[in-house]
Amino acid sequence: VKENGKNHYRFYSDEMNEEMLQDLELEAKLRHAIDNNEFVLHYQPQIDLNNDRVFGVEALIRWEDEELGLVSPGKFIPLAERTGLIIPIGDWVLEQACREAKEFHEAGFPNLKMGINLSARQFADNNLVEKISNILSETELNPAKLELEITESIIMKDVKESVKKLIKLKKLGVKFSIDDFGTGYSSLSYLKEFPIGTLKIDRSFVDQLPSDENDTAIVKAIIDLAHNLNLNVIAEGVENPEHLQFLEQNDCDRIQGYYFGKPMSKKEIVKFLTNEPWK
Ligand code: C2E
Ligand code: CA
Ligand code: CA
Ligand code: CA
Numbered sequence: 001v002k003e004n005g006k007n008h009y010r011f012y013s014d015e016m017n018e019e020m021l022q023d024l025e026l027e028a029k030l031r032h033a034i035d036n037n038e039f040v041l042h043y044q045p046q047i048d049l050n051n052d053r054v055f056g057v058e059a060l061i062r063w064e065d066e067e068l069g070l071v072s073p074g075k076f077i078p079l080a081e082r083t084g085l086i087i088p089i090g091d092w093v094l095e096q097a098c099r100e101a102k103e104f105h106e107a108g109f110p111n112l113k114m115g116i117n118l119s120a121r122q123f124a125d126n127n128l129v130e131k132i133s134n135i136l137s138e139t140e141l142n143p144a145k146l147e148l149e150i151t152e153s154i155i156m157k158d159v160k161e162s163v164k165k166l167i168k169l170k171k172l173g174v175k176f177s178i179d180d181f182g183t184g185y186s187s188l189s190y191l192k193e194f195p196i197g198t199l200k201i202d203r204s205f206v207d208q209l210p211s212d213e214n215d216t217a218i219v220k221a222i223i224d225l226a227h228n229l230n231l232n233v234i235a236e237g238v239e240n241p242e243h244l245q246f247l248e249q250n251d252c253d254r255i256q257g258y259y260f261g262k263p264m265s266k267k268e269i270v271k272f273l274t275n276e277p278w279k
Contacts, residue, residue, distance in 0.1 A: 056113030143173030203237020
């Protein structure tokens, strides 16, 4: 038994070491990527169901490492968050997305909204308001076209501080949406307190539409809730005509998903906006 216990311990400790080594390796590569500007932004279209037009895009970061190939943000963003590297990465995303939004406006799409994801550490950053204010004046982007995507759990970490920060950002003219809505805290009271404009229904609720009874009930309830609070509602992860039909019939305002367009490069999204292939 003793022998077994020892082996058992060793087994776990080896596994942990390996994980830590992998993390350290990825962290080193990530630092290198920051220094060498190895990131690009891809943009996923968001469609307004009232007029079938693209009203905005969501900026999604992409990183291609020489050895590792394309590394998914689902993998490196959490690591960046743990190590603090999310701050330089996030700063770059904010500036790049605002600069490119301005370019889209000047290329003939003057109303296009730019959605940018903010992580917990970024939102907690004491310099965030000043950074965004500076980026807005440098890029001359219309602040009303910038929509920051924040999750419920980020806001709920420190409600008082969050309200203060959101109000400061709102004064700059910036908009907010709640990302992955429904997956985080169940407390809904904050929806009244926070100056948010949009709820994004998490794609886990959209996936099984219209067959899953629980999901249909949840999605209908979120749409009603949003409308009763005078908020817009957008569904993520719309992958097929069945998803779309359900959401249209239930009065969802906007949609985003592979059915309309995957995240694409800057060049591709301009082509997409020009040709309107979803119509
Ligand atoms: P998210 O903010 O929830 O972004 C939506 C994710 O769903 C994206 O994954 C997008 O490519 C994917 N998606 C969109 N439509 C569909 C669909 O129809 N079906 C399916 N199965 N997936 C769809 P991606 O680009 O891999 O990003 C993953 C997460 O990484 C994001 O989730 C976000 O939390 C984070 N992330 C990405 N870019 C950034 C960034 O610039 N900054 C920060 N802080 N986080 C980012
Ligand atoms: Ca998002
Ligand atoms: Ca989301
Ligand atoms: Ca998500």
